Amino acid sequence: MRIAIAGVSGLVGSALARAAQAAGHDVVGLSKESGTDVLQPTGLADALTGAEALVDVVQSPSLDEDGATAFFTAAAANLGTAAHEAGVRRTVVLSIIGVDKIAASETEAGTGFDGYYRAKYAQELACVAHAPGPHVVRSAQFHDIARQAIGWGRDGDRTTVPDLVTQPVAVDAMVEVLLAVATGEIEGDLVEVAGPQQENLALLSAAYAERAGDPVQVDGAPVGELVRDGVLLPGEDGHLVGPSFDQWLDATVTVPARRP
Ligand SMILES: NC(=O)c1ccc[n+]([C@@H]2O[C@H](COP(=O)([O-])OP(=O)(O)OC[C@H]3O[C@@H](n4cnc5c(N)ncnc54)[C@H](OP(=O)(O)O)[C@@H]3O)[C@@H](O)[C@H]2O)c1
DSSP, X not given: OEEEEETTTSHHHHHHHHHHHHTTOEEEEEOTTTTXXXXXXXXXXXXXXXXXXXXXXXXXXXXXXXXXXXXXXXXXXXXXXXXXXXXXXXXXXXXXXXXHHHHHOSSOOOSSOHHHHHHHHXXXXXXXXXXXXXXXXXXXXXXXXXXXXXXXXXXXXXXXXXXXXXXXBOHHHHHHHHHHHHHTSSOOXXXXXXXXXXXEHHHHHHHHHHHHTOOOEEXXXXXXXXXXXXXXXXXXXXXXXXXXXXXXXXXXXXXXXXXX
């Protein structure tokens, strides 16, 4: 089938395009790089012509709550309206496990990015309100968050990483679930996907730094009650897909050669 991917040049979009093409699907890619701006409604429906499914994996240039909410909701509304016009039957938006509970909570969850998580929930609602055949896939954090988190609170050779309770997933495994929702192979309006094991982000960052030969000392930072209680963890029906963080680390990060 023909699948349109909004955000095709990104980390998730490019992995999804590879998976879709490997499975014999025809991919139509949308990104600013390839000449389509999802914030500009004109011409969007033409770009979606012939697609049966649309997968929205765009990322906001701003990660703060107001900027990300404005971006995600406008993009979802434009894509949804254009998808109706183009005759798309099924739309899938990629979100994050726990965003609904974080958005509903009156206390800070302590993810370090609560505002962004609330923006992702607003994106889900905009997709459901505007798009044909809407489906939400909520993913756990990706394994690579261990590397990214080292940079968030870095000050020289020390860094602070939140003690996030998460069940991280490999992007290449996650996109197989995203694809199966897009094709209808996996049913359900709301699907969760995570990795095989519960982990602590600060420990993952320390393991990543050690493997990469980075001398940084990683200190764990306290998180809010919601996160401690597992708001970022999948529910019983979540799809759990490997590899584990350790297997991913072995496969992706080369141990630097020791000096003689
Ligand atoms: N990282 C995680 O742990 C995690 C977990 C769950 C869900 N997610 C979600 O995964 C999604 C994708 O993340 P990612 O890491 O793949 O992002 P990314 O690598 O930054 O890619 C973002 C994509 O969005 C496109 N884009 C941005 N603005 C656009 C615009 N105005 N018009 C058209 N395309 C636009 C970019 O294309 P151009 O550069 O050409 O503009 C690029 O293809 C995000 O929504 C994120 O919330 C992430």
